[in-house]
């Protein structure tokens with residue numbers, strides 16, 4: 001089953017490499033049909049902390065204000081052995097083994113897209129893959145935190161922009177929503193719950209995560225919510241205790257933080273009975289398991305979509321023809337080959353191997369003679385008319401030997417009346433030839 005998630009991860013990487021980011025892509029999109037987990041919540045609710053805990057690594061930028069300003073598509077790949085490393089899609093040949101450098105690159109790449117303005121967000125995702133023996137296979141998307149008001153320097157539209165971006169990810173039926181709510185705030189004010197309820201009213205694909213349990217007021221606890229009494233979701237809530245800002249400042253490492261989290265749940269009397277299904281480690285495993293189930297149920301749909309897409313693309317590819325050579329010699333050869341093929345097809349039409357040439361014959365055999373016959377030559381060349389024309393050509397001096405001038409007039413007037421049918425025949429042949437050229441172009445294939 002694990003290899004199934006790894007396979008979906010690979011397909012997602014291929015989608016990204018081919019520019020398929022879902023809706024709006026120029027190609028039929030496969031990305032939207034692949035399941036992924038999006039992390040949503042209000043600003044500073046602990047989204048990045050949850051992600052880092054699941055990965056077990058420090059690698060996300062931290063600070064005040066909107067830190068996550070572009071969607072981060074994070075793919076976790078489990079490797080059997082070896083040192084862990086990270087790779088960005090925009091830097092395909094570079095392996096990062098220093099995770100502080102990963103954090104810096106996320107920050108730099110965010111700035112590259114948003115023009116170094118810390119108040120601006122962008123919908124263009126950053127793709128990061130982490131390969132490690134300590135992760136479960138998962139695809140997670142970190143999104144900017146939802147806010148309620150634009151603060152100093154932020155554009156007025158920022159609140160709506162962030163909401164729209166988050167909604168565009170989580171409204172897709174294949175998106176699993178990881179709704180992060182801080183336990184030290186009333187759940188009724190949770191941005192994550194509000195938006196996830198809008199797009200998934202039955203809670204079929206929403207997982208509730210409660211952060212900052214350690215920061216709750218004395219005398220209060222999150223047991224009601226964690227046991228599903230406060231706000232019922234289809235899947236049980238998971239509580240986590242991430243590193244505090246002070247821990248981050250003191251560089252408390254993730255292994256120590258995970259151990260402390262485990263101890264916290266196991267030792268506190270309120271949560272001890274729930275400790276088996278609390279914490280980031282449990283969350284990671286549970287999400288991976290759920291993803292497996294979702295992928296399994298989608299396999300038939302994915303298979304038929306892939307088959308359909310392949311056949312559509314193959315049809316388009318065959319319509320586009322062979323690839324064009326890059327060098328001048330190759331291009332010239334190809335043009336010559338096309339001309340030769342066209343010449344051959346055109347000739348076949350004229351010679352009768354293919355249809356068309358007989359129409360030209362019919363113009364000269366039927367249309368032209370019939371039109372000539374319709375001309376009234378007998379009237380034109382009647383004795384009276386011939387006499388009249390010859391006499392008129394003589395003027396006041398009657399001819400002595402040959403009435404040449406008169407004959408000339410006779411021939412000229414005959415030629416004038418032939419002109420109409422002759423031109424009509426030329427036009428007919430011209431239009432037949434044009435049709436044959438179009439037909440031959442359509443039928444020319446480079447053999």
Ligand SMILES: Nc1nc2c(ncn2[C@@H]2O[C@H](COP(=O)(O)OP(=O)(O)OP(=O)(O)O)[C@@H](O)[C@H]2O)c(=O)[nH]1
Nearest residue numbers: 043044045046047048049067145212241242244245
């Ligand atoms: N004590 C404690 N502090 C936490 C916990 N979770 C997060 N924090 C702190 O809360 C602050 C915000 O956490 P982040 O993980 O950066 O929040 P975020 O939602 O990713 O923030 P944005 O991306 O800016 O929206 C940080 O200082 C964390 O150390 C927790 O469970 N306990």
